[in-house]
Amino acid sequence: MKKIWLLMLLVTLLAACSTKTEKINTAFYFWRTTFSLTETEQQYLKNLEVKKLYIRYFDVGLQNNEAIPVAPIVFNVKPLGYSVVPVVYIKNEVFLQNEAADSLAVKVYSYIQQINKSVNVSVNEIQFDCDWSLKSKQNYFQFLEEFKKLHPNLSATIRLHQIKYPDKTGIPDVDKGVLMYYNMGVINAGEDNSIYSQKIARNYINSLKNYNLPLNIALPVFSWGVHIRNNQVTNLIGGLRVNDLTEGQFEKITENRFKVVKDVVFKGRYLAKDDEIKIEAVSAEQLKEMMHDIKKNSKHKPNEIIFYDLNENNLKAYEKEDFKTVSRW
Template identity: 35%
Template structure:
């Protein structure tokens, strides 16, 4: 048997350790615009039990109309008092997150983007004072599905936001711009969060789980290629159901556990409603309606983590963020499973 030289052995060991994550900051996204007080205690317990370091809280979204121009919508229901004990300082960092629709950058001039940067910063400061008791904020995250055609305007906005806010700026990064930075550009920010979910348009492929399809995920990962910016990771811990009535898509339901008893499986991912029922006094399901149930199990998340560890070059210290903090969705996982969604990155 041919011997391996000590030098080659050293290189092999060094390269195998290069991608080793040594520390993970546990985080959640908070994406709710309304919230029931009954859920606070359970969600508080999750934050405590999972040693959460950060909460990325969606403060609002920015949309566009010809009549109004750019305007904020979907304001957060988050309140610091709901998740912290009285007279005790928050044990986690809160990062204001703003989702901006791509149409904003299709329609806006540079002058309007200058104003948008000022307005976003103003609203973040306003909400910080009102909902976070003037908590010190050091980072802002911008969430946008930018395209090659809107890249110039989006990057211009990000460059303007940095000096206006005087804060660290991070952005979400979908898998397509992650794989093709030459085509899509690298955002002019401090760091990015790789969004490892919502890989497929929910309505285009009836045979695949649009939230997380492992083959689709792997197709975007390039072994050995390091992204030019610090890379954090976001994973899904939610499931949903797409409702089809008379073979036409009518909406998405998130309270999947309530609906399950009324369904009969007809093929992979697909179910049929077997009893007329009303969900939350708003959605009426009739016998024969079709439902596509896209479920995210703990095992699927473990497999996604293994793919990411194998194919993505990560720094020694990263933040792993789960989407999102919601008691109804998180009851589908044990405390131990949630813990492993973080700890598996260091194993």
């Protein structure tokens, strides 16, 4: 009897060990142009033990063939209690121009420093977000090299196609990358979800184990509505979810597709009768599915899971436990 009890105990311990998971640090991207946190956002951040925010500081675009900052952030409150990583999104068009990398690096660095000074923030890491192309690769990589002379600790966003074809696309010389595990398909009037498709992801993800740059993972918790007229996409309505499409104005066609019942101005946009709205979002189960596939194809555990993006409506679409479950390895 004693031997049987010991055997059962051993089986239980082995089962517990086999299912043991490790917690990964949880962070969020903040992508609004005015920094402030609602009470709900603060509660989620506290509950999830979030210590770091990746805050989009500004974009860099072209005006009269000159690189300029676009839509810089305004801090209504200071990001107290959080480690801040400034994120700068640089449009690919900037690096298709032959602008001197050293002078551009100085301009971008100086502008980041101005923002830091305005809110008395000291930063360790700076992140660049750029979906570079083969034609812009050399200029972008040269920019990163010049920027490292000003601030050595850099990270960069990485897309799935850059994971699969590193010999062609190159690997940026930064401390670490962030794999943007979303926006995988083409926005269209069909049934596809352009934010996430496991089928598309699996065409790329098996290359993850051979990518020679430490990677953290960015996962999508955002949504949008695809406005369709005459079977053609007219625009996107950011932040839209199924619950926003009330009866009386919309007729449900499928679980995520609705027809406009009558002409209406909705969230500042004119929708005509018989237009359609397709909601694209990612469920909690799909987030878990993503992490399962990433874990299966990774050599190393990421240091962080970064959710895109911090917004009360995005948070409320999930249970707090969903974020915790996804952030386990």
